Amino acid sequence: MSVAKLRIYRGDSNGGQEVEYEVPIEEGMVVLDAILFIQANYDGDLAVRWNCKAAKCGSCSAEINGMPKLTCKTRLDTLPLDKPITVHPVKTFPIMKDLVTDVSWNYEVRKKIPPFKYAEDTDWKMQQVDVERSQEFRKCIECFLCQDVCHILRDHNEKNEFFGPRMMIKIAELEMHPLDIEDRKPMLREAAGIGYCNITKCCTDICPEGIHITDNAIIPLKERVADTYFDPLQWIITKIKGS
Amino acid sequence: MEKYETHTHDVIVIGAGGAGLRAAIEASAQGASVGLVCKSLLGKAHTVMAEGGVAAALGNVDSKDDWKTHFHDTMHGGKMLNNWRMAQLHAQEAPERVKELEHWGALFDRTKDGNINQRAFGGHTWKRLAHVGDRTGLEMIRTLQDRGIHTGVDVYMECTITHLLKDGDRISGAFGYWRESGRFVLFNAKSIILATGGIGKSFKVTSNSWEYTGDGHALAYEAGADLIDMEFIQFHPTGMVWPPSVKGILVTEAVRGEGGILTNKDGERFMEKYDPERMELSTRDVVARSIYTEVQEGRGSPHGGAFLDISHRGAEYVKKKLPSMYHQFMEFAEIDITKEPMEVYPTTHYVMGGVRVDPETAQSTVKGLFACGEVAGGMHGANRLGGNSLSDLLVFGKRAGAGAAEYASKIKDNELKIDDRELEGAVKEMLEPYENPQGENPYTIHQALQETMGDYIGVFRTKEKLHEGIEEIDVLKQRASQLKIEGSRMFNPGWHLCKDLKSMLIVSEAIARCAHQREESRGAHSRVDFPNYNDEKWGTVNSVISKDNGDMKLSTSPLPQMPEELKRIVEGGYK
Numbered sequence: 001m002s003v004a005k006l007r008i009y010r011g012d013s014n015g016g017q018e019v020e021y022e023v024p025i026e027e028g029m030v031v032l033d034a035i036l037f038i039q040a041n042y043d044g045d046l047a048v049r050w051n052c053k054a055a056k057c058g059s060c061s062a063e064i065n066g067m068p069k070l071t072c073k074t075r076l077d078t079l080p081l082d083k084p085i086t087v088h089p090v091k092t093f094p095i096m097k098d099l100v101t102d103v104s105w106n107y108e109v110r111k112k113i114p115p116f117k118y119a120e121d122t123d124w125k126m127q128q129v130d131v132e133r134s135q136e137f138r139k140c141i142e143c144f145l146c147q148d149v150c151h152i153l154r155d156h157n158e159k160n161e162f163f164g165p166r167m168m169i170k171i172a173e174l175e176m177h178p179l180d181i182e183d184r185k186p187m188l189r190e191a192a193g194i195g196y197c198n199i200t201k202c203c204t205d206i207c208p209e210g211i212h213i214t215d216n217a218i219i220p221l222k223e224r225v226a227d228t229y230f231d232p233l234q235w236i237i238t239k240i241k242g243s
Numbered sequence: 244m245e246k247y248e249t250h251t252h253d254v255i256v257i258g259a260g261g262a263g264l265r266a267a268i269e270a271s272a273q274g275a276s277v278g279l280v281c282k283s284l285l286g287k288a289h290t291v292m293a294e295g296g297v298a299a300a301l302g303n304v305d306s307k308d309d310w311k312t313h314f315h316d317t318m319h320g321g322k323m324l325n326n327w328r329m330a331q332l333h334a335q336e337a338p339e340r341v342k343e344l345e346h347w348g349a350l351f352d353r354t355k356d357g358n359i360n361q362r363a364f365g366g367h368t369w370k371r372l373a374h375v376g377d378r379t380g381l382e383m384i385r386t387l388q389d390r391g392i393h394t395g396v397d398v399y400m401e402c403t404i405t406h407l408l409k410d411g412d413r414i415s416g417a418f419g420y421w422r423e424s425g426r427f428v429l430f431n432a433k434s435i436i437l438a439t440g441g442i443g444k445s446f447k448v449t450s451n452s453w454e455y456t457g458d459g460h461a462l463a464y465e466a467g468a469d470l471i472d473m474e475f476i477q478f479h480p481t482g483m484v485w486p487p488s489v490k491g492i493l494v495t496e497a498v499r500g501e502g503g504i505l506t507n508k509d510g511e512r513f514m515e516k517y518d519p520e521r522m523e524l525s526t527r528d529v530v531a532r533s534i535y536t537e538v539q540e541g542r543g544s545p546h547g548g549a550f551l552d553i554s555h556r557g558a559e560y561v562k563k564k565l566p567s568m569y570h571q572f573m574e575f576a577e578i579d580i581t582k583e584p585m586e587v588y589p590t591t592h593y594v595m596g597g598v599r600v601d602p603e604t605a606q607s608t609v610k611g612l613f614a615c616g617e618v619a620g621g622m623h624g625a626n627r628l629g630g631n632s633l634s635d636l637l638v639f640g641k642r643a644g645a646g647a648a649e650y651a652s653k654i655k656d657n658e659l660k661i662d663d664r665e666l667e668g669a670v671k672e673m674l675e676p677y678e679n680p681q682g683e684n685p686y687t688i689h690q691a692l693q694e695t696m697g698d699y700i701g702v703f704r705t706k707e708k709l710h711e712g713i714e715e716i717d718v719l720k721q722r723a724s725q726l727k728i729e730g731s732r733m734f735n736p737g738w739h740l741c742k743d744l745k746s747m748l749i750v751s752e753a754i755a756r757c758a759h760q761r762e763e764s765r766g767a768h769s770r771v772d773f774p775n776y777n778d779e780k781w782g783t784v785n786s787v788i789s790k791d792n793g794d795m796k797l798s799t800s801p802l803p804q805m806p807e808e809l810k811r812i813v814e815g816g817y818k
Binding site: 012026027028029030033041045046047049050051053054055056057059073075097100103104107110111115116118124126127128131135138139141174177180 | 286291351352378381393400489570571728735736740
């Protein structure tokens with residue numbers, strides 16, 4: 001039986017190093033299978049988050065050979081097996097232990113986003129074509145891979161300035177809900193820091209759900225903000241009529 | 244004893260899937276201070292895996308649908324073993340609960356005239372399942388999550404409850420550990436709601452996530468509550484078969500709802516033999532047994548399953564209606580379901596049995612302990628209809644939240660005491676695996692248990708096999724009393740498994756013993772040695788598990804009597 005070599009990062013906030021393991025390969029095996037094999041057979045205390053093992057819960061994000069991915073969705077036969085596969089925790093969030101990181105910042109940010117609000121006289125009729133815009137963003141499984149690759153968060157650690165792509169599609173989903181009446185543009189411009197995004201589309205490329213984060217969410221939101229705050233004609237109309 | 248942190252709430256909800264979130268939202272709306280404790284990160288619970296839809300007689304597509312028909316279908320699906328009052332409340336209240344989600348921001352797929360769209364599902368007379376493509380559970384959990392975090396619920400993520408504590412005969416708190424640090428934590432509470440979901444991880448082939456270790460069933464049992472109908476385990480007819488890595492992962496019933504056809508290796512549409520009227524949309528128990536039988540009799544697909552084909556609906560339609568299935572097969576199995584059939588085989592999916600509850604309030608037989616969602620028993624009888632789980636968790640999540648808040652409101656702050664000896668016992672038990680250099684690896688025993696459950700307590704059962712299964716579980720219980728682990732207490736999955744394993748063993752024993760006792764076939768419980776219904780003896784009773792002087796006690800209790808007007812609905816062959 002052929003074996004795969006994995007070099008898995010083991011450590012905590014005090015530091016750590018890669019540890020090498022050998023795992024027998026089964027047909028169709030994914031990286032998470034290999035990690036669970038290691039847990040059951042070599043190191044029971046190897047820390048990893050996972051839930052569904054079907055790419056639906058977004059728990060098992062890690063950096064495989066340097067690429068941020070879901071470990072449950074990454075088949076071994078898509079990786080070069082002549083050298084060890086490296087598995088590291090996602091870089092953008094502080095490590096807790098081994099492959100588990102502290103992603104609580106995302107939950108704190110999310111709480112700041114004003115929830116869905118509807119008008120008193122809503123009749124709840126919506127057309128499929130209208131709900132589909134938001135439905136695309138509601139596919140998000142919150143794996144936070146987009147947050148991990150966003151260079152504003154990853155390289156510059158500007159977590160106080162920019163909410164990140166995940167939260168941009170959260171806001172887009174609410175703003176584009178056919179019946180929502182809340183205005184999140186002031187938040188987008190200020191606290192959420194949408195101006196920071198310079199459209200490198202790394203988030204879109206990495207999204208395991210294939211959500212067009214940049215084109216369908218961030219750019220339209222940028223346009224809304226620009227129309228409201230920076231279009232001179234719109235600015236005059238707003239001044240005269242009130243917002 | 245080492246130091247531990249303490250939190251105090253009126254109501255503690257254990258589990259943050261759909262039921263737990265709905266319960267927490269309601270308890271908070273009733274004015275209670277609510278703590279929501281979950282093993283994983285918020286929004287990762289097994290509800291995200293629910294695919295096909297939520298059943299509610301909205302009548303948007305088939306206007307003839309009403310709660311009575313839904314009630315009728317549910318009782319027939321459950322082979323009349325359902326708690327009639329739960330089934331009635333469920334059918335009556337599901338439409339309101341679904342519409343409420345829309346008010347909280349959910350975006351269901353629409354009909355042409357702009358209402359919530361509904362699809363066909365097994366055992367439902369009319370098109371009844373509100374849905375979002377094939378990711379309905381994700382939509383529900385996100386909606387409830389948003390609602391929950393904005394309505395004052397305190398969330399304790401990645402925290403596992405290991406013990407319930409009582410003051411006399413009343414619940415007074417819950418004890419557990421933080422997964423990250425391994426440190427202990429105590430929650431003082433006037434009432435506790437169990438919303439811990441199911442038990443699938445006791446089985447090898449399952450659609451369930453790692454969290455489904457029967458914690459709530461075990462906590463309730465240890466606290467003295469009754470469990471009912473534990474023999475009824477739903478094997479979902481269509482799990483993935485190949486490759487081995489994905490064996491058991493769910494293939495949504497929506498594939499059949501959208502017109503999917505089951506065939507054997509000879510190309511025969513075999514459901515014609517087993518249920519010519521309903522065919523692929525028969526109830527899950529029937530379809531699972533049919534696929535199992537085809538494979539047993541040598542007519543299986545290359546990897547030992549049946550073929551399920553949806554390609555005749557056209558690529559565009561399939562990708563739009565079943566996007567997750569399309570990607571799931573493309574990425575995991577390299578199969579394009581718009582062109583070729585899937586291979587499917589039954590997978591352990593759901594436990595109908597659970598904590599015995601009062602239908603109105605969801606209170607268990609222990610004062611102050613409530614249960615809702617999959618961990619509660621009674622609602623689904625001997626077999627659950629697809630789509631009735633998502634509606635169950637909304638209806639009874641809300642009821643449990645209201646019930647627990649109302650109960651808590653009658654208890655004064657500081658009225659309940661925590662028993663220090665109980666607490667010390669809990670700590671001692673949790674630390675034992677660190678003091679057992681001779682003990683066994685918990686993973687090894689877990690694997691053995693999964694093999695045992697698959698081999699002895701599967702789709703078809705016999706007295707001999709069940710007897711052997713019970714003996715095997717007994718041996719595993721002995722082995723599991725001496726476990727060994729390595730590493731520190733910081734995020735240590737091996738240590739976590741030690742306690743989860745105990746829960747799984749309790750649940751597995753309960754399943755095996757109830758299955759051994761019920762000498763008939765009904766719904767999901769199929770006895771080869773007793774292939775028929777025995778209405779006289781077994782159609783009138785629930786199986787009951789309780790803890791009696793430290794031992795598991797098995798008994799039966801009479802089914803609650805259905806009022807005449809409901810009997811007429813059930814017997815009416817409603818359509």
